[in-house]
Amino acid sequence: MPPETRDALLDAAEELLDAGGVAAVTLREVGRRAGVSHNAPYKHFASKEALLAAVAARELLRRRDTLAGALAGAEPAEVVLRDALHRYAGWALSYPQRFKLIFGRWTIDSPDLAEAASAASAQLVDTVRAAQSRGTLPAGPPDRLAALLRAVAHGAADLEAAGHLSPTGKGRADAAGLVDDLLAHLRPGR
Amino acid sequence: MPPETRDALLDAAEELLDAGGVAAVTLREVGRRAGVSHNAPYKHFASKEALLAAVAARELLRRRDTLAGALAGAEPAEVVLRDALHRYAGWALSYPQRFKLIFGRWTIDSPDLAEAASAASAQLVDTVRAAQSRGTLPAGPPDRLAALLRAVAHGAADLEAAGHLSPTGKGRADAAGLVDDLLAHLRPGR
DNA sequence: ACCTGAACACCGTTCAAGT
DNA sequence: ACCTGAACACCGTTCAAGT
Numbered sequence: 001m002p003p004e005t006r007d008a009l010l011d012a013a014e015e016l017l018d019a020g021g022v023a024a025v026t027l028r029e030v031g032r033r034a035g036v037s038h039n040a041p042y043k044h045f046a047s048k049e050a051l052l053a054a055v056a057a058r059e060l061l062r063r064r065d066t067l068a069g070a071l072a073g074a075e076p077a078e079v080v081l082r083d084a085l086h087r088y089a090g091w092a093l094s095y096p097q098r099f100k101l102i103f104g105r106w107t108i109d110s111p112d113l114a115e116a117a118s119a120a121s122a123q124l125v126d127t128v129r130a131a132q133s134r135g136t137l138p139a140g141p142p143d144r145l146a147a148l149l150r151a152v153a154h155g156a157a158d159l160e161a162a163g164h165l166s167p168t169g170k171g172r173a174d175a176a177g178l179v180d181d182l183l184a185h186l187r188p189g190r
Numbered sequence: 191m192p193p194e195t196r197d198a199l200l201d202a203a204e205e206l207l208d209a210g211g212v213a214a215v216t217l218r219e220v221g222r223r224a225g226v227s228h229n230a231p232y233k234h235f236a237s238k239e240a241l242l243a244a245v246a247a248r249e250l251l252r253r254r255d256t257l258a259g260a261l262a263g264a265e266p267a268e269v270v271l272r273d274a275l276h277r278y279a280g281w282a283l284s285y286p287q288r289f290k291l292i293f294g295r296w297t298i299d300s301p302d303l304a305e306a307a308s309a310a311s312a313q314l315v316d317t318v319r320a321a322q323s324r325g326t327l328p329a330g331p332p333d334r335l336a337a338l339l340r341a342v343a344h345g346a347a348d349l350e351a352a353g354h355l356s357p358t359g360k361g362r363a364d365a366a367g368l369v370d371d372l373l374a375h376l377r378p379g380r
Numbered sequence: 381a382c383c384t385g386a387a388c389a390c391c392g393t394t395c396a397a398g399t
Numbered sequence: 400a401c402c403t404g405a406a407c408a409c410c411g412t413t414c415a416a417g418t
Contacts, residue, residue, distance in 0.1 A: 155345020173337040
């Protein structure tokens with residue numbers, strides 16, 4: 001285990017991010033919490049922006065792994081798919097600051113990250129294809145269908161996190177419910 | 191016209207926001223651009239956060255007006271609806287920083303804003319209801335259907351802005367296309 | 381290779397004045 | 400009522416050293 005300060009810095013940054021948003025993560029406070037000088041971070045990250053990118057990268061890789069686990073399940077494709085979309089929305093609502101960090105500035109051009117993202121995306125497309133051949137999703141290009149499903153999960157979670165989902169109580173919708181609505185509308189033969 | 195410095199400050203803040211994101215809007219630079227001392231903003235806004243909230247508020251009210259215009263069109267409901275959703279996504283992609291500001295921190299609890307948001311939402315629901323009675327949208331609670339449509343437009347635009355929409359070229363999707371896909375899937379009788 | 385302390389330019393906010 | 404200038408505490412980043 002070479003650099004253990006590096007992990008301590010990442011942990012401290014993530015903690016500050018979760019607690020107070022990106023504005024609260026301060027290089028100096030990160031150093032303080034990691035027990036090093038206000039200036040040691042520069043030996044591990046080129047800048048504050050680079051530290052934030054590393055936090056985002058770590059979280060994205062974690063997400064990729066849990067998605068892979070969910071999609072590898074033995075259940076029918078439509079169940080696995082619904083579960084994965086619910087998890088996506090649940091994650092966004094549980095860690096809104098990480099969610100916003102990751103999608104707020106996709107200047108993260110590291111090849112591992114791009115690869116992680118496209119691997120996750122490919123897995124989702126595979127599951128969509130499986131559901132299509134089971135007749136639980138309509139025909140059509142599976143990648144567009146996957147993008148549509150993901151857009152709903154993403155948008156509904158973002159709107160719910162921002163409090164923009166029907167604040168008035170009548171037909172109250174939450175992100176998971178909207179995902180279910182879409183899946184129901186997509187079910188063929190009705 | 192009472193306070194014309196106030197508008198100058200809002201304009202300067204918006205300019206900085208569009209150019210460099212929320213991190214680039216600095217109270218001192220805002221003052222500089224507005225031709226006042228680094229400190230005059232405090233006579234018009236309680237804090238930097240309050241200035242940003244006012245920028246978000248102004249943009250939200252503008253949006254409400256253009257949405258109202260689009261929804262008041264004489265065309266068939268499904269055309270008006272499609273147009274409004276396309277405009278929503280187009281706005282998000284044209285002004286990503288304003289979009290992120292507005293949905294990034296919905297602590298904007300001013301009553302005018304809440305009212306503007308819910309008025310816009312009600313108009314969208316009305317259009318959905320009209321499309322339903324024309325038979326171009328499936329039955330079901332119109333507010334949930336409206337939330338679903340908005341979630342797709344919102345999520346697809348956010349993902350496209352972040353570069354997360356199928357970076358690989360095959361079944362390439364953009365926000366407007368995903369909105370169209372959803373409307374096509376929702377068309378009853380097929 | 382990793383860390384420290386001083387230093388610089390910048391920022392948000394407050395305060396005592398000015399008109 | 401609106402604005403200014405000095406001041407304070409804080410921050411990102413750089414630099415010259417230390418081990």
